Amino acid sequence: MADPKGFMRHARREWPRRPVGERVKDWDEVYVPGGVLPFVEQQAERCMDCGVPFCHEACPLGNLVPEWNDLVSRADWHAAAERLHATNNFPEFTGRLCPAPCEAGCVLAINQPAVTIKNVEAAVADRVWADGLAPPRPPERLSGKSVGVVGSGPAGLAAAQQLTRAGHTVVVYERDDRPGGLLRYGIPAFKMEKAQLERRLAQLRAEGTRFRTSTAVGRDIGAARLRARHDAVVLAVGATAWRELPVPGRALAGVVQAMEYLPPANRVCEGDLDVSPLSAAGKHVVIVGGGDTGADCLGTAVREGAASVTQVDIRVLPPAERDEAVDPWPVYPTVHRVSPAHEEAGELRFAQDPDADARLFAASALRFSGDGAGRVRAVHLGGVDARRRPVPGAERTLRADLVLLALGFEGPEVAAGGAVAELGVAVTRDGTVARDEEYATDVPGVYAAGDAGRGQSLVVWAIAEGRAVAAAVDRHLMGATSLPSPVTASTRPLRA
Incomplete structure (x- = not known):
């Protein structure tokens, strides 16, 4: 443990994101390149090296979090990289894409903001490549299998x-x-x-x-x-195998699955296509589904230049803080999170409804309606309570030229x-x-x-x-x- 009082000396600081107005004009990562490096050693010092580190138990990889936090705090990047790779083949993937159940299990998170484990992991992974610390490791001999x-x-x-x-x-x-x-x-x-x-x-x-x-x-x-x-x-x-939404109007043109929409957008970035055949440019987009895939669709539609984007979530608005009666430490809590995509759509006012982050909570898609040519033109929503029962009088209609179903798999x-x-x-x-x-x-x-x-x-x-x-x-x-x-x-x- 590099600094026994590190968690008292340093407040939690996260990897800064690029300004919204800048990042929505390109497909580069939303975070400032190298932006966590100036303070990552201090953030690693916040790790208490607990006697029973629940971050180990919360992470299915069993990442040796206190060990590489200590090494990062001492700027021993080579040793930190070795400890990180001892349990994780691809820390640059998890450091960017994982929702960090390890942070939910951080002992410090009992009554303070958790250690920024995910950010430290990503910083180590990036240093691995920058310093040439990930050479190929071919086997010394073949098994014949x-x-x-x-x-x-x-x-x-x-x-x-x-x-x-x-x-x-x-x-x-x-x-x-x-x-x-x-x-x-x-x-x-x-x-x-x-x-x-x-x-x-x-x-x-x-x-x-x-x-x-x-x-x-x-x-x-x-x-x-x-x-x-x-x-x-x-x-x-x-x-x-994606989940379907068997409601009236599902067969209308313009109602597609999220995984029919996202691959062409990625192929544009790969240089395979000039424009996605399902581009959201100029369209009113409604995303049905409140998970990560829906957020990916949201950020993609914003970058493609949609006229509006609204994400419909059947869940009621989660609380801002962990509810100990429902999600006691160290389980991963259900709380209101604002992803970079939600931040972008909210700040740039992309939603038809004035919700701050372009999401409609406690809403369920009841049916789709279209025009004479068989194309979708509206999504009809009903309100629901916490048990997903209909709420009378909470119906509303959203304009829609493109509906993306992001209901999971x-x-x-x-x-x-x-x-x-x-x-x-x-x-x-x-x-x-x-x-x-x-x-x-x-x-x-x-x-x-x-x-x-x-x-x-x-x-x-x-x-x-x-x-x-x-x-x-x-x-x-x-x-x-x-x-x-x-x-x-x-x-x-x-x-x-």
Whole structure:
């Protein structure tokens, strides 16, 4: 512990964001480049190095938070990078995309603002690349075993890197034209620039991981051939089966799923398209769904030049502070959060309704209405209470030229011809791939990790499962393993 009174000497300071008027004109990350570095050592000093650090328990990776906070406070970036990478393959992903359950579990957060763990993590990750502290780590010898990983999102990439470093020959199969999964075409560049992803992919390739893009299991390679080619197969296809909204008017043109809207916008940033075919430019946009995907749509529509954007959230307005009776420390609390996208839409007055951050809480989409040409023109909303029961007299109508459904995901795609169906693995009632505690499915040699088996979750859980499934596969192939296994298939987040 560098400074026993650090949490008393220094107030919490967060990574500053670029001015709203500047950042909405480009697709660069919203944060000031290097903006956390001038004070990150002081922020790390706020860590109390608790006797029982609950940040460990709150993080599925088991990140050694007090250790690398102490090292950062002493400006020992090389050692901090080693401790960070000891538990996390991709800290630049989690440092930007994870909602930081570790901060909710910070002991300091019992009665003070938590340590800025996520910001410190991102600062270390950025120094790693700036100082050349992330060289490829190819294995010293090969095992003679081969593993096929289906899917190149965070779970697939973590599993592939761990297994490659253990000496196995790993091939990653990705149905899109570039690897990365939702990190590539789902997450907007203003949340994480693709250079962050490209650097890790280059590292994986240098270590020996092979990638086969534009290759879908069931279409371009059959299940029998895949299993014959590899000694083990890891299904890491994510949870891409989106939830529907079966209300009148759903079939109108202009009512689309969020994951039909976000990939073309990302392809514009990749240089594949000049303009997205679903661009929000000049349109009145309504986003149905109050989660992170909806916020991603909000920030994207603002940058595309929408006439207005409103995000509809069925939840009632959450409290500003943790409600100890509902979400006692150290569980992740339900509180009112303002993402960069909400800040942008609010400050620039993009909403039809005068809500400060462009969100309508306690509202449910009842139906869509359109014009004579079959295009959507309005969203009809009803009010709901905390138990989502209708509230009489709270109906309203929003103008809409584009409606984006961001209602979350049910699980992996299980339709005939896809990877799940082709491999013949069992599926649970919830629509996820059935597996045991060691991530093994009912098909010998086939394992499932990430959202495919867990259901829709966080990037930090995907990486943790990728690391854990790698240990399980290594044990299956070699009889023993030295790879870490941070979570089991049934491990769940801290709950009250």
